[in-house]
Amino acid sequence: MKYSQQLNVKVKDIWEKIHQHPFVVGLGSGELPVESFIRYMKQDYVFLIDYSKLFALGVVKARDLDTMTFFAKLLHDTLNGEMELHRTYAAKLGITHQELEETKPSPINLAYTRYMLNVAQNGSLEELISSLLPCMWSYWEISKMLADYYPNSSKHPLYGEWVKMYSSNEFGSLAMWLIDLLDRLVEGKSERELAILTDHFLTTSRFEYMFWDMVYEGGDWPV
Numbered sequence: 001m002k003y004s005q006q007l008n009v010k011v012k013d014i015w016e017k018i019h020q021h022p023f024v025v026g027l028g029s030g031e032l033p034v035e036s037f038i039r040y041m042k043q044d045y046v047f048l049i050d051y052s053k054l055f056a057l058g059v060v061k062a063r064d065l066d067t068m069t070f071f072a073k074l075l076h077d078t079l080n081g082e083m084e085l086h087r088t089y090a091a092k093l094g095i096t097h098q099e100l101e102e103t104k105p106s107p108i109n110l111a112y113t114r115y116m117l118n119v120a121q122n123g124s125l126e127e128l129i130s131s132l133l134p135c136m137w138s139y140w141e142i143s144k145m146l147a148d149y150y151p152n153s154s155k156h157p158l159y160g161e162w163v164k165m166y167s168s169n170e171f172g173s174l175a176m177w178l179i180d181l182l183d184r185l186v187e188g189k190s191e192r193e194l195a196i197l198t199d200h201f202l203t204t205s206r207f208e209y210m211f212w213d214m215v216y217e218g219g220d221w222p223v
């Protein structure tokens with residue numbers, strides 16, 4: 001079994017919980033309260049500012065031009081594609097660019113991005129990929145689940161654009177490229193080395209769940 005398939009088996013329960021989370025279900029059914037969506041947009045925008053830097057570190061750690069080019073494309077697409085979706089939503093929801101950029105990350109948001117940035121700065125290229133992959137792969141799985149269970153979700157007047165963006169083939173192929181790269185990079189690695197990568201993958205999958213929960217419930221600093 002490929003390493004990525006082993007990861008997929010190990011993470012099943014966590015991702016299943018994400019698919020059942022009321023925020024994700026609400027995006028599909030269209031019944032998500034708009035206050036939760038506004039909180040998500042703001043928190044996710046500052047999340048993406050830090051997440052983009054992981055791609056920049058991917059360029060630094062890459063060992064060949066193809067991988068460098070791929071990470072550079074991801075960096076460009078996130079800053080100009082995915083974050084543009086957030087800027088467009090912000091305009092629709094009456095949030096200024098300044099308010100969006102100056103959002104204070106919640107404790108979960110900060111813990112999640114700091115975990116990945118620490119791995120990216122101090123670990124290997126394989127560690128960087130295994131820690132950032134759940135973010136991309138889990139969104140792709142969510143979009144497939146929404147297409148299956150909520151076929152009208154892409155037509156919703158507010159949440160439809162979100163569903164359309166993440167279910168695009170472009171996003172799917174970016175996730176697949178990374179999965180494939182990780183499978184190539186782990187060839188010949190020892191069980192001990194693989195266990196470290198698996199641990200990063202499971203940790204950031206848990207952070208993905210906690211991020212959904214935080215934007216649904218609030219999850220701000222207690223004091």
Ligand SMILES: Cc1ncc(C[n+]2csc(CCO)c2C)c(N)n1
Nearest residue numbers: 044047074077078082135136139211
């Ligand atoms: C908390 C959180 N997790 C995952 C994503 C999704 N995502 C982030 S970067 C990227 C790929 C290239 O832009 C994708 C699919 C998000 N937006 N916010």
